[in-house]
Amino acid sequence: MSGLTVALVSVPLSTALAISSGAQPMMGLTAAVYGPMLGGIFGGSNYNILGPAGALVNILNKFSTENGVKIIPMMAFYSGIMSMCVYLLRLEKYCMLIPVSVLEGFSLSVAVAIGFGQFNFALGLKGLPRHKNFYNNVGETFSNIGSTDPIEFVPFFVLFVALITLLKKFPKQPWIIYIAIVGMIYGFVTATWIESIKPFILKDAYPAMNEPSLYDFGFWDNDIPFTNVMKGAFEVSFVAVLETLISARIADGLTSKYPLFFVLMHFY
Numbered sequence: 001m002s003g004l005t006v007a008l009v010s011v012p013l014s015t016a017l018a019i020s021s022g023a024q025p026m027m028g029l030t031a032a033v034y035g036p037m038l039g040g041i042f043g044g045s046n047y048n049i050l051g052p053a054g055a056l057v058n059i060l061n062k063f064s065t066e067n068g069v070k071i072i073p074m075m076a077f078y079s080g081i082m083s084m085c086v087y088l089l090r091l092e093k094y095c096m097l098i099p100v101s102v103l104e105g106f107s108l109s110v111a112v113a114i115g116f117g118q119f120n121f122a123l124g125l126k127g128l129p130r131h132k133n134f135y136n137n138v139g140e141t142f143s144n145i146g147s148t149d150p151i152e153f154v155p156f157f158v159l160f161v162a163l164i165t166l167l168k169k170f171p172k173q174p175w176i177i178y179i180a181i182v183g184m185i186y187g188f189v190t191a192t193w194i195e196s197i198k199p200f201i202l203k204d205a206y207p208a209m210n211e212p213s214l215y216d217f218g219f220w221d222n223d224i225p226f227t228n229v230m231k232g233a234f235e236v237s238f239v240a241v242l243e244t245l246i247s248a249r250i251a252d253g254l255t256s257k258y259p260l261f262f263v264l265m266h267f268y
Helices: 002-020 025-042 057-067 071-088 100-117 119-123 134-143 150-169 175-192 226-254 260-267
Strands: none
Touching: 002 025, 002 057, 002 175, 025 071, 057 071, 057 100, 057 134, 057 226, 071 226, 100 119, 100 134, 100 226, 119 134, 119 150, 150 175
16 A cells, blocks of 8 residues: 555656656656565665655756757766765765754755746746746746736635645645545546636647656767866765765664664665
């Protein structure tokens, strides 16, 4: 049941984070399949949940805007090598010197970045210019807030309020999954029978989603400057290690059976 719960959360979350990163939604789904599968096989802890995370959205968006979406698979490959080097050189011990206030600030910044990154979808703002910097994208959103589409905003607002209310009143239930299912039903019903209030759905923007594929090497491009790839890979690896440390601290607080080191290595 726990695996099913994580999977149902990962499907909408992975597609949303991929789009926010400037990638294709199928790339997010692919990562959500292979990442947890390999982590579950080779991981070193029973106390972690593997799935999509939002801490890297702004970094990936910046580099995909500058170099195109094809840089993302290359950055993922080399950042994995860098993270493995952290493990082999035992550099994780230096992460333990990071002040708790820094980790908390990092967590807060991730939450803010993810939240503001979804405003365009919530307000129904389409076709806005993409910028490499987060604050420029936020400014672009607010400068066009007068063009909010009620067909997009109303269902977002209703489901958002419902989710927050239900999470507070009944916190033990996986309301995120239920709300996602309600959203899919709403999209299907309006697209089939009530097109006048049909929101913008994935298949409208990404027709390739009608024929999904879990393997596609067409995005690997050696023409991208190697220095750009390595710079992006370093940033991804560095942030991944920090986010891993935060997750490891949480897991370490839940159980004393496994030391923090093994939980941390599970993400590498």
